[in-house]
Amino acid sequence: MKSKMGIKVSKLDEEKSRKDSGFGTAATSTRARLILPDGTFNVTRKGQSFSAWLNLYHRMITMNVFSFVLVIALSYFLVNLVFAVIYYLIGVEHLNGIEEQTKFISKFWGAFFFSSQTLTTVGYGHISPLGSLTNAVAAVEALIGLMMFALITGLVYGRFSTPSPKVLFSGNILVSPYLDINGLMFRLINERNSQLINVEVNVMMSRNEKDEEGKLTRKYYNLALERDMIQFFSTSWTVVHPITPESPFYNETSESLKASDTEILIAVEGMNDAYADPVHVRTSYLYNEFLWGKKFVPVLSEKGTGYVLDLKKINECVEAPLNN
Template identity: 50%
Template sequence: MLNQEESRKDLGFGTKITSEQSRLINKDGSFNVRRVGDSSLNSVNWYHRLITFKWTKFLGLVFLFYFILNLIFASLYLLIGVEYLEGISNDHQQHPFWEAFFFSAQTLTTVGYGRISPTGFWTNAVAAFEALVGLLLIALATGLLYGRFSRSVPRIRFSGHALIAPYLDINGLMFRIIHERDSELIDLDVEMTLSCLDVLPSGAKTRKYYPLELERSHVNYFPLNWTIVHPITEESPLHNATAKSLNETDAEFLIIIRATDETFMQQVHARYSYHHEEILWGAKFEPMFDTSAQGNIAVRVSDIDRHRSASLNT
């Protein structure tokens, strides 16, 4: 029968990760895991990559692929013979290669202005194949664009540090979040787990995970900022913890937030973590919103990290 220690929640990282000063979750929310020994085809998910690329990188890749593809087909037309492209004229003082290049672009996109037309079997065969490739690529690009626009991505911003601050008549571990997009998030749930190393009687190290009870783990609406607090009671794993003890156990606080995007009515999530050196002791967050004379509430997003010194309760 499993004892209480063996049945603790491990979040999927396991207990064998004992390297110190190494994060489990990176600052951007990605897992600090690198797969090795797998084939390149299995390790690269092109659809996922193209959906999650930044827009500048995605558009740059599309234009580069479009340019290279037209270079290839233009070279094929020149290899067959430019004389088989009827309508090419020297009146425009344009090199035959560029005439073939722009004919390729018109064929690939099925525009077909009609000034230049292919003659001969091989030229027509290449043009027919290019038109087929163009139709497939247009369908693929349409799907990718739809996937990018229909993908709901929350922009939940976390405070740069988590604080050990006075809370009621005790102390608490707290951090602050805010949604940077205009779209609304509803029904937010948050979980926080302490990951730390523990030394077994044999002297071997193992990683343990302790769920941290929160003052409030669910809110219905999220129009302002939210300060998430773990009260450090006598039952808390952080009771009697110090900055030195967190460093010695390589403590990391793992956070996952689940919510519903009201615009897309899709469930979204965000991951984050605070390593032990990102915990500030004896500090308290400053308010980041105020009410104007017209009754509107102004939230200063840039003040999410603003804090001041505060004496801890003893």
């Protein structure tokens, strides 16, 4: 009984100490990437409620500028279109200032532009509502306009106030000579002029392994780094994992990485000095994105009394024989 209890405690301790990235331990195929190169999680949710799927505020904050402007413009047009139809159905004769027209198009667009003046509360005064029903509709539209533009203002502020780091990662992760051993290396550069400080990086190795029962499971290992934090991220940073005998990457080859579906998961966080807010970026490298026996070329050069950081060289590397 004690031995059984001892085994249970041992397994419990082992489970508590197990590294997990949050993706679980289910073995993945060689086509299943955990984190996409742009930092988004490669997870599709099924069975969501409509409100959770829509998540309108998050969509509006995170969509690109063109899509954001397009959604705002379409929303503005559709609201005016709906109220233009309502005014037309009530009768344009209840809109004082619209000249008598026999054509449908002229009457409808008159109602449409009256709607836009009411929605924005501009109210040029050329057209005014007549009758209780038309005035009631105009009052409701004015209220909707106030709320609509308050929401748009909040969304615009949210987009501008949210830190949007632009950290570039090298296209490949290198296995390079490092001191008298070898090291696993990738490079990152802050593309924006805003400065990042107290930047910290966490690197995790994920691969498929067989457990004691012969079942294929996903295992995770934190990779010890030469340094995992820098105070000033002013130029570029080559992150290095020394491949020592204690490293989970020790004795790995391109073939073994492919067989175990190895993926390197990277999370970077720091502080944006302009906003005084934390920023987070993520990426990953698959087994087929490793380059062996290469090293990065410098991206920083002197010019006069200053320095030049050449972002176009972030992926450039040269041959470098590995240490035996």
